[in-house]
Amino acid sequence: MRPLTTADLNPAILKVQYAVRGELAIKAEELREKLQSESHGLPFKKVISSNIGNPQQKGLDQPFLTFTRQVAALMEYPPLAEIVKDKWPQDVLDRAKELQEDIGSIGAYSHSKGVPLIRKHVAKFIEERDGYPSDPEDIFLTAGASAGVSLILNVLITPNQTGILIPIPQYPLYTATLAQFSGVALPYHLSESEGWSTSLEEIKAALAKAKQDSVMPRAIVVINPGNPTGAILDKTTMCNLVRLCEEHSLVLLADEVYQANLHRPDTHPFHSFKQVVRELNSPIPLFSFHSISKGVKGECGRRGGYFECTNISDEVRALLYKMASVTLCPPLSGQIGVDCLVRPPRPNEPSYALWKKETDTIHEALRHRTQLMAQRLNSLPGVSCVDSPGALYLYPKLELPDKAVEEAQKLGKSPDTLYALQLLEETGICVVPGSGFGQKDGEHHYRLTCLCPGVEEYVSALENFHLKFLKKYGGL
Amino acid sequence: MRPLTTADLNPAILKVQYAVRGELAIKAEELREKLQSESHGLPFKKVISSNIGNPQQKGLDQPFLTFTRQVAALMEYPPLAEIVKDKWPQDVLDRAKELQEDIGSIGAYSHSKGVPLIRKHVAKFIEERDGYPSDPEDIFLTAGASAGVSLILNVLITPNQTGILIPIPQYPLYTATLAQFSGVALPYHLSESEGWSTSLEEIKAALAKAKQDSVMPRAIVVINPGNPTGAILDKTTMCNLVRLCEEHSLVLLADEVYQANLHRPDTHPFHSFKQVVRELNSPIPLFSFHSISKGVKGECGRRGGYFECTNISDEVRALLYKMASVTLCPPLSGQIGVDCLVRPPRPNEPSYALWKKETDTIHEALRHRTQLMAQRLNSLPGVSCVDSPGALYLYPKLELPDKAVEEAQKLGKSPDTLYALQLLEETGICVVPGSGFGQKDGEHHYRLTCLCPGVEEYVSALENFHLKFLKKYGGL
Ligand SMILES: Cc1ncc(COP(=O)(O)O)c(C=O)c1O
Ligand SMILES: Cc1ncc(COP(=O)(O)O)c(C=O)c1O
Numbered sequence: 001m002r003p004l005t006t007a008d009l010n011p012a013i014l015k016v017q018y019a020v021r022g023e024l025a026i027k028a029e030e031l032r033e034k035l036q037s038e039s040h041g042l043p044f045k046k047v048i049s050s051n052i053g054n055p056q057q058k059g060l061d062q063p064f065l066t067f068t069r070q071v072a073a074l075m076e077y078p079p080l081a082e083i084v085k086d087k088w089p090q091d092v093l094d095r096a097k098e099l100q101e102d103i104g105s106i107g108a109y110s111h112s113k114g115v116p117l118i119r120k121h122v123a124k125f126i127e128e129r130d131g132y133p134s135d136p137e138d139i140f141l142t143a144g145a146s147a148g149v150s151l152i153l154n155v156l157i158t159p160n161q162t163g164i165l166i167p168i169p170q171y172p173l174y175t176a177t178l179a180q181f182s183g184v185a186l187p188y189h190l191s192e193s194e195g196w197s198t199s200l201e202e203i204k205a206a207l208a209k210a211k212q213d214s215v216m217p218r219a220i221v222v223i224n225p226g227n228p229t230g231a232i233l234d235k236t237t238m239c240n241l242v243r244l245c246e247e248h249s250l251v252l253l254a255d256e257v258y259q260a261n262l263h264r265p266d267t268h269p270f271h272s273f274k275q276v277v278r279e280l281n282s283p284i285p286l287f288s289f290h291s292i293s294k295g296v297k298g299e300c301g302r303r304g305g306y307f308e309c310t311n312i313s314d315e316v317r318a319l320l321y322k323m324a325s326v327t328l329c330p331p332l333s334g335q336i337g338v339d340c341l342v343r344p345p346r347p348n349e350p351s352y353a354l355w356k357k358e359t360d361t362i363h364e365a366l367r368h369r370t371q372l373m374a375q376r377l378n379s380l381p382g383v384s385c386v387d388s389p390g391a392l393y394l395y396p397k398l399e400l401p402d403k404a405v406e407e408a409q410k411l412g413k414s415p416d417t418l419y420a421l422q423l424l425e426e427t428g429i430c431v432v433p434g435s436g437f438g439q440k441d442g443e444h445h446y447r448l449t450c451l452c453p454g455v456e457e458y459v460s461a462l463e464n465f466h467l468k469f470l471k472k473y474g475g476l
Numbered sequence: 477m478r479p480l481t482t483a484d485l486n487p488a489i490l491k492v493q494y495a496v497r498g499e500l501a502i503k504a505e506e507l508r509e510k511l512q513s514e515s516h517g518l519p520f521k522k523v524i525s526s527n528i529g530n531p532q533q534k535g536l537d538q539p540f541l542t543f544t545r546q547v548a549a550l551m552e553y554p555p556l557a558e559i560v561k562d563k564w565p566q567d568v569l570d571r572a573k574e575l576q577e578d579i580g581s582i583g584a585y586s587h588s589k590g591v592p593l594i595r596k597h598v599a600k601f602i603e604e605r606d607g608y609p610s611d612p613e614d615i616f617l618t619a620g621a622s623a624g625v626s627l628i629l630n631v632l633i634t635p636n637q638t639g640i641l642i643p644i645p646q647y648p649l650y651t652a653t654l655a656q657f658s659g660v661a662l663p664y665h666l667s668e669s670e671g672w673s674t675s676l677e678e679i680k681a682a683l684a685k686a687k688q689d690s691v692m693p694r695a696i697v698v699i700n701p702g703n704p705t706g707a708i709l710d711k712t713t714m715c716n717l718v719r720l721c722e723e724h725s726l727v728l729l730a731d732e733v734y735q736a737n738l739h740r741p742d743t744h745p746f747h748s749f750k751q752v753v754r755e756l757n758s759p760i761p762l763f764s765f766h767s768i769s770k771g772v773k774g775e776c777g778r779r780g781g782y783f784e785c786t787n788i789s790d791e792v793r794a795l796l797y798k799m800a801s802v803t804l805c806p807p808l809s810g811q812i813g814v815d816c817l818v819r820p821p822r823p824n825e826p827s828y829a830l831w832k833k834e835t836d837t838i839h840e841a842l843r844h845r846t847q848l849m850a851q852r853l854n855s856l857p858g859v860s861c862v863d864s865p866g867a868l869y870l871y872p873k874l875e876l877p878d879k880a881v882e883e884a885q886k887l888g889k890s891p892d893t894l895y896a897l898q899l900l901e902e903t904g905i906c907v908v909p910g911s912g913f914g915q916k917d918g919e920h921h922y923r924l925t926c927l928c929p930g931v932e933e934y935v936s937a938l939e940n941f942h943l944k945f946l947k948k949y950g951g952l
Contacts, residue, residue, distance in 0.1 A: 001722040004761040006791050008694065010634050010657075013795060021588055021801035029587075058580035073553040077545045083560060104534035109769075109776040112497055143619055143779070146803045154656070158486050159635060176802045180630070181486075218484065246477040285480040293585075300585040301808035303619065303779075315482050319489060325497035326652045327622045332777035333809035 015179040019436020028430040044428035050448040055298030068340040089350035106332035112325035114141025125342035130275035145291040148307040157183035165220035169437035171227040196229035219251035225258040228395040228447040230388020245284040258391040260295035263367040268389035286310040292337040296362040304334025398444040401475030416444040427461040495912020504906040520904035526924040531774030544816040565826035582808035588801035590617025601818035606751035619779040621767040633659040641696035645913035647703040672705035695727035701734040704871040704923040706864020721760040734867040736771035739843040744865035762786040768813040772838040780810025846926040874920040877951030892920040
């Protein structure tokens with residue numbers, strides 16, 4: 001009997017990289033473990049996971065929305081309605097009753113595309129958002145946006161032949177899933193100096209390169225609002241992107257999971273690609289992804305989300321349904337979460353006031369923290385940082401002293417990994433090095449989330465560390 | 477702009493088949509829709525979904541276990557504890573509190589392998605079941621067993637090279653996932669005349685054929701108790717299988733999701749492969765799958781399960797962790813479900829009496845229905861049926877009249893599909909034709925679940941239809 005080694009395994013899997021939960025996150029776990037012992041000797045009291053957009057995790061503790069959770073509790077245990085009927089708002093009770101009568105038990109597999117009634121509600125939400133019709137048959141509920149992205153890429157990619165345009169920097173789900181399914185990544189760089197804007201020229205250059213390399217470009221990924229950049233596309237750029245897809249017969253994958261995370265909606269509003277495609281009356285195939293993990297809900301652990309198909313034939317949709325059915329159905333707790341996302345309490349309903357207060361508070365906290373952190377980071381020597389108008393992140397750029405770069409090279413690490421590791425070891429703050437998202441050669445970044453509650457103390461720790469780091473390597 | 481057609485897509489995806497939710501299931505949905513109208517003209521009042529092991533679905537209505545759902549409701553909305561503290565059993569409140577203090581909010585992504593505390597509980601459950609140690613680090617919680625199987629096959633299969641031995645008949649997750657990842661299916665037939673037993677000779681023949689075809693066999697799938705067969709492996713066969721894996725350096729994939737569905741445990745007990753591997757002190761790499769969807773819990777909609785790695789190196793485990801992290805984490809509602817599966821109430825606890833009554837009732841109903849249905853089907857002309865000692869299904873064999881076979885050929889359908897379609901149209905009972913699970917050439921089967929509550933009426937409908945069908949095609 002030979003033991004199983006990685007050499008026996010699918011070589012595509014060996015190439016997959018996912019930095020959000022990579023070296024830094026594993027190290028952070030070790031430190032968290034170490035902090036349990038009295039004599040840990042570490043220079044901080046807690047580890048702060050700024051490596052992942054996970055608002056409700058321990059230590060960040062963004063509160064859940066009461067409405068969602070009360071509905072969910074009733075779905076879990078319907079006899080509870082009797083007990084809470086005079087204690088919980090009537091719209092909560094009504095919502096749970098309506099869903100239950102339609103769905104039956106949440107312990108049953110649902111339709112593989114998700115509960116038909118909830119898909120109807122999603123379609124209605126999209127119609128109200130965009131002002132264009134949406135067909136529930138075009139909606140697939142998923143176990144988070146991740147599962148939807150994985151399904152679509154798996155279906156679009158013929159191994160070792162299909163090229164997919166991805167932004168750099170990007171959320172590493174995309175490079176990881178491309179590696180998994182042996183797709184060819186066709187990177188296009190976002191323009192940091194213009195607030196991480198998307199440049200058509202960069203995309204055209206990537207297409208030209210694909211042609212040279214005999215790679216067949218099939219699709220383009222756009223993340224809007226961006227992760228890790230927080231950038232928001234303006235409508236003109238969106239129109240140009242759609243036209244470019246028409247010209248090159250590209251499928252558009254629109255990752256819109258941060259559509260509700262807008263810090264300056266007056267100057268930086270969100271438009272969906274579905275709306276733009278309809279406005280232009282464009283025939284491009286479009287898959288649009290949304291999630292309950294982000295926004296102000298932050299219900300990451302439920303694993304809920306959906307994608308909408310636009311300009312996708314019945315034949316292709318049937319194939320997607322077949323693939324969805326192999327894993328049976330998305331989790332019902334996620335599906336209930338989607339229903340609450342797309343049908344929040346309305347102003348005349350008893351849950352509204354509380355819901356409004358809760359969501360306003362979270363929006364305001366995110367806005368405040370993002371702005372404060374961007375401002376303070378920008379005042380540091382050797383740091384520049386686009387003040388994100390959206391999403392949950394900042395992606396500061398670092399000018400690192402030569403000595404730090406040399407030391408990193410000696411250790412066989414990227415310089416931003418060296419920086420992030422030392423930041424973690426000295427402050428307990430866990431961020432992700434820019435190499436995990438992609439950047440131009442010779443550049444250094446890191447991504448941090450804007451989710452930490454004690455933002456003043458947090459930023460001070462970042463500042464102190466940075467100055468110490470520069471000093472250590474002769475950069476001050 | 478060319479529209480997107482199936483010809484543009486990954487050709488592997490086009491080959492995927494998944495009959496459990498295929499033609500019959502889609503037809504059943506249409507009929508269910510049609511029944512809504514007053515003048516439907518159909519000869520039945522409701523559609524009964526016997527195509528899928530989904531105990532809690534509408535119409536089957538297997539009740540949930542109170543303990544699980546009360547814990548889940550408290551996890552959804554922790555302030556509920558105040559409201560129900562004098563109404564719900566203390567062990568329910570304690571369990572929820574313990575989980576919550578450890579996990580924090582179930583709205584947060586957990587560790588990608590699942591909550592560490594729950595993995596500890598799984599390991600303890602396995603230790604008590606098998607009498608051998610289990611390491612929480614070897615446990616991966618998953619979104620149902622399906623997600624685990626998919627992950628392992630994706631990692632094991634090098635496209636177009638790797639052969640995987642699968643039983644025929646099999647649960648179509650396996651053929652579907654093999655097609656998706658371009659694995660080469662190496663079928664081995666189970667022996668119907670010996671109660672669907674597993675024959676080493678059949679496996680050796682499949683291995684010899686693989687050698688001829690220059691396919692590299694990497695792993696063998698064993699489903700125990702079987703789906704669709706309900707067969708349970710005896711220990712001697714299990715030992716022989718492990719020895720065969722040693723000899724041929726095969727990874728063993730043990731699908732044990734029906735381990736708690738035992739209708740005659742005295743004569744047909746369940747042994748885990750983990751136990752056998754440890755007893756034999758065997759070095760074979762083993763992945764064992766379990767789920768909360770089956771047993772008496774039937775919590776399909778939560779999407780919970782786990783797999784255990786045995787004799788898997790740290791290096792390979794790290795790679796599995798990396799892949800698990802790309803989709804972030806399994807749904808927390810499924811993870812909570814796993815905790816309740818592996819830590820049910822104990823005899824001295826306040827929830828125990830009710831839990832015992834609920835689980836006994838479900839076990840008894842499954843046992844009774846399976847036996848009654850097998851007996852009645854076996855009395856029909858042209859039907860023979862192994863009386864399953866386990867799982868949730870029967871897989872009767874049909875001798876169909878020549879005329880029926882000819883008509884099916886004319887329609888371009890398999891004869892058992894013709895049979896199943898007419899059964900659905902005349903009785904509303906939806907089953908899956910044997911062609912969806914695999915059978916020998918020229919044989920005809922169908923699979924039905926033993927989940928219908930009004931079993932007498934249900935069996936009568938099956939009987940009446942069968943006799944009518946035989947008459948129609950000159951077989952009586
Ligand atoms: C851009 C982007 N897309 C998709 C996801 C996936 O989120 P989920 O699978 O939880 O919906 C994330 C998560 O961080 C993300 O940042
Ligand atoms: C043999 C077998 N394995 C795995 C599964 C997957 O179940 P789940 O993904 O719900 O855990 C099933 C479901 O019917 C099954 O029958």
